[in-house]
Amino acid sequence: MHKIVGLDIGSYAIKAVELNLTKAGFELSQFHVIPSPISALESDISELTALSESLSQLFTTNKLATTVVTTIPDKILFSYVLELPRMTEKELSKSLEFELAQYIPMPLSEVSVAHQILDISDSTKPDTMEVSVVAVPKTVVSKYIKLIENSSLAVTAVENQITSALRCLTDPQIQLPTTMFLCLGASGTDFSIVHQSSVRFTRSITIGGHVMTRAVAEKIGFEEALAEEYKRTYGLLPLPQEGKVRVALVPPTEALITEVRRAQTFYNTRYAPDSIKRIMLFGGGASMPGLVEYLATSLEMEVEVGHLSGSLTFSKEMLDREAQFKSLMPILSVSLGLAMRPM
Ligand SMILES: Nc1ncnc2c1ncn2[C@@H]1O[C@H](COP(=O)(O)OP(=O)(O)OP(=O)(O)O)[C@@H](O)[C@H]1O
Ligand SMILES: [Mg+2]
Incomplete structure (x- = not known):
């Protein structure tokens, strides 16, 4: 075996x-x-x-x-979706070299690059093509x-x-509605918008579990370990007696929501409007009590934990x-x- x-x-x-x-x-x-x-x-x-x-x-x-x-x-990855005029795969290799030199702040010989042409039949610009590129030093x-x-x-x-x-x-057998995945790690949150199993948009921000714990620690004057425990127990639940934890967690959560809206706006102008149907959360922070409800109410979207x-x-x-x-x-x-x- x-x-x-x-x-x-x-x-x-x-x-x-x-x-x-x-x-x-x-x-x-x-x-x-x-x-x-x-x-x-x-x-x-x-x-x-x-x-x-x-x-x-x-x-x-x-x-x-x-x-x-x-x-x-x-x-630590460089990840982009480039919008280019329609061209053949051969022309693309040449063009990518030129394009990437403008995006990646280091010589191209020092990075490994992978690319994929995306299906953009629902794009608002039919005479262009989109290429997803991931590069890493x-x-x-x-x-x-x-x-x-x-x-x-x-x-x-x-x-x-x-x-x-x-x-x-x-499940690859089931056609997924366009979904924004949020990976809520400790050091930050990674956004990925996935349309029919291709990743069309990625972005990383530094609001994550660590920032959330610090917010609770500072607001209530707790040591970090205790703040971590309170965050996991009460999170964003609107409890009268533990409202302080929620109050501490609202600002970083709102900052996260602002970034979700930004990604959504960017996506909607590039593809069909209102095309993101749901949000799926994963990473440790996805289990924070009250988070799903908070995001769903604020964003008026279906939100679920993976x-x-x-x-x-x-x-x-x-x-x-x-x-x-x-x-x-x-x-x-x-x-x-x-x-x-x-x-
Ligand atoms: N039940 C919970 N409620 C709220 N937060 C939680 C819960 N469980 C874990 N976390 C938070 O999730 C984070 C850890 O998740 P994860 O293991 O995905 O992060 P990581 O992969 O180590 O971080 P990174 O990828 O950012 O380096 C910690 O910030 C932790 O506080
Ligand atoms: Mg992680």
């Missing part, structure tokens, strides 16, 4: 999901969420050593498979891989987070943890999707 681990190294938590790849499909054999020893992957080497140690310990103690698929945070990729391989792991692939999350939050879609079976050892796994789906969707990546 072949085993693979999806590894999502966040600034708050490290997530690892191990799957058995059986003839019948994916079987969950382990999952782990452990605190992350880093504040940002771009920090100094001492913290990177701590990360290598955490990884080694996590994998050795649990006898996790050492073949891993991992991800690079959206915030080669040094960053090699640093990531080296870091992980220091812990005696073999990295078979690196991919961006929304691609992996889509694999387990959506849940497991598609088929996954549970190994004998995992059977009694099925409910727990499903409740952690928002946090685990990137790591699960990574493990499901086709070889």
Whole structure:
């Protein structure tokens, strides 16, 4: 039986999901969420050593498979949807070189680039084409891989987070209405607007779980650990006696909503108006009490928390943890999707 681990190294938590790849499909054999020893992957080497140690310990103690698929945070990717005149694939390669030189603040020889032509049959500008481009500095990729391989792991692939999350939050058999995905991590929130399984818009902002916790800590005068607990317990719930937590969380949530509206306006002018039908949340912050209701009321849109879609079976050892796994789906969707990546 072949085993693979999806590894999502966040600034708050490290997530690892191990799957058995059986003839019948994916079987969950382990999952782990452990605190992350880093504040940002771009920090100094001492913290990177701590990360290598955490990884080694996590994998050795649990006898996790050492073949891993991992991800690079959206915030360090350059990701664009370019609007270009219609042209052939050959002309496009030339044109992209020219276009990207204007967008990417480093020599093109130092970045790895992938592109995809998007289907834009609903565009307001029929004589143009749209190309989604993702670029990442080669040094960053090699640093990531080296870091992980220091812990005696073999990295078979690196991919961006929304691609992996889509694999387990959506069902390819079902046509998805145009959806704005919000990945609410600790260091920020990543926006992706997905139309018929292609990602048409991405953006990262620094309002995330950490900012939310700080807001509670400052407003109420709590230590961060206590603020974190209150945030998770009361969140945006309009309770009379705990209203303070909500009051503290409203400003960062409103700032997030402003960004959602901005993305929506941008999208609506480029494609059919009112085409974004719903918002799907994932990442740790998706579980904040009251958030779904707050966003739905404010934005007058359908808002839901991502849940497991598609088929996954549970190994004998995992059977009694099925409910727990499903409740952690928002946090685990990137790591699960990574493990499901086709070889
Ligand atoms: N029940 C909850 N209610 C509110 N916030 C929560 C809850 N559970 C987790 N969080 C928040 O989610 C964040 C962690 O989520 P996640 O593991 O997705 O982040 P990360 O991947 O480590 O961060 P990043 O990707 O930004 O580096 C923390 O800020 C935490 O406070
Ligand atoms: Mg994350």
